[in-house]
Every structure is written in structure tokens, then in C-alpha cells.
Amino acid sequence: MMSAPRLEIDLRKIHHNARTLVERLGKRSISVTGITKATLGSAEIAATLLEAGVKRLGDSRIENIEAMRSALSAAEMTLIRSPMLSQAKRVVMSADVSCNTEIEVIKKLSQEAQKAGRTHGVILMVEL
Incomplete structure (x- = not known):
């Protein structure tokens, strides 16, 4: 009988690496x-990375950034993909920096950041 696949995560090895x-x-x-990415915003893995000296955390999904922000409020967070226009407020409230390709989204991020009295960094990407 085959058992279901499982993933074992060794936090000590993650810390060491x-x-x-x-x-x-x-x-x-x-x-x-x-x-x-691929850890679903695991607070345990994120905390391990920070304890190892990592300066900031990044993920490709805003939901994962929000989960980590909730558990690790002081850590700097980067959204490593271009957000949708409809996500601008969530991105500004949870991520310190986001990667962007569309000027309309950047303008909306700026508006939301001004409303919230926050600074939001932008990494400009060019799609080829």
C-alpha cells in the first residue's frame, strides 16, 4: 500500500543554509x-530565515505576505510579482515593496500609500 506524499521541512537545515x-x-x-514562495506564508519558516540573518522576506502571493505580516509585523516584506490593480490597498498595507510592470498599478499604489500615510517601494520591471 502506497502512502500519501509528504514534505518534511527541517528548520535547522533551512537556518544553516x-x-x-x-x-x-x-x-x-x-x-x-x-x-x-511555495510555503504558503509559513510563519515558522519565515521566522527561521529572519533568525538566520535574512534582512527581508518575499513572496509571490499577497495572501502569503499578509499571513507573514500578521505573524511577523516588524519584518520587511516584498511582493515579488506585479500586483493586480484591485489588490493595491492590500499590497500597500502588507508589503513594503512590490515589483511592478504597469504604470496604472503604480499610480494606484501611490494613491493608496498616500491615503494610508505609508511609504511603499516599487521595483520597476520591464516585460520582454
């Missing part, structure tokens, strides 16, 4: 953003 990257890249003045 993240710490190694942080130390090696830090010698070259490069900071590390821990990407939590």
Missing part, C-alpha cells in the same frame, strides 16, 4: 531576501 548565504554574501555587502 540561510545563515551560510547571509555570511558569505555579507562579506560582499550583499543583503539577502528570503523568498518563501
Whole structure:
């Protein structure tokens, strides 16, 4: 009888690997953003990355950013994909930075950030 597939996550190994990257890249003045894509915003994994010295967290889904923000309010968060126009308010409230390709979305993010009295960073991407 076959058992269902499962994924085992060893937080000690994640910590070790993240710490190694942080130390090696830090010698070259490069900071590390821990990407939590595919972990569904796991607060445990995100906290482990931060404990290892990662400076900020990133994910491709706003729902995951919101989950991590709720658990780790002080951590800097980056949305690593271009948000939909309808997500602008959520993005501004949960992510410190987002990657963007559309000027209309950037304008809406700016409006929402001004309304909320927040600063929101934008990484401009060009689609080829």
C-alpha cells in the first residue's frame, strides 16, 4: 500500500543554509531576501530565515505576505510579482515593496500609500 506524499521541512537545515548565504554574501555587502514562495506564508519558516540573518522576506502571493505580516509585523516584506490593480490597498498595507510592470498599478499604489500615510517601494520591471 502506497502512502500519501509528504514534505518534511527541517528548520535547522533551512537556518544553516540561510545563515551560510547571509555570511558569505555579507562579506560582499550583499543583503539577502528570503523568498518563501511555495510555503504558503509559513510563519515558522519565515521566522527561521529572519533568525538566520535574512534582512527581508518575499513572496509571490499577497495572501502569503499578509499571513507573514500578521505573524511577523516588524519584518520587511516584498511582493515579488506585479500586483493586480484591485489588490493595491492590500499590497500597500502588507508589503513594503512590490515589483511592478504597469504604470496604472503604480499610480494606484501611490494613491493608496498616500491615503494610508505609508511609504511603499516599487521595483520597476520591464516585460520582454
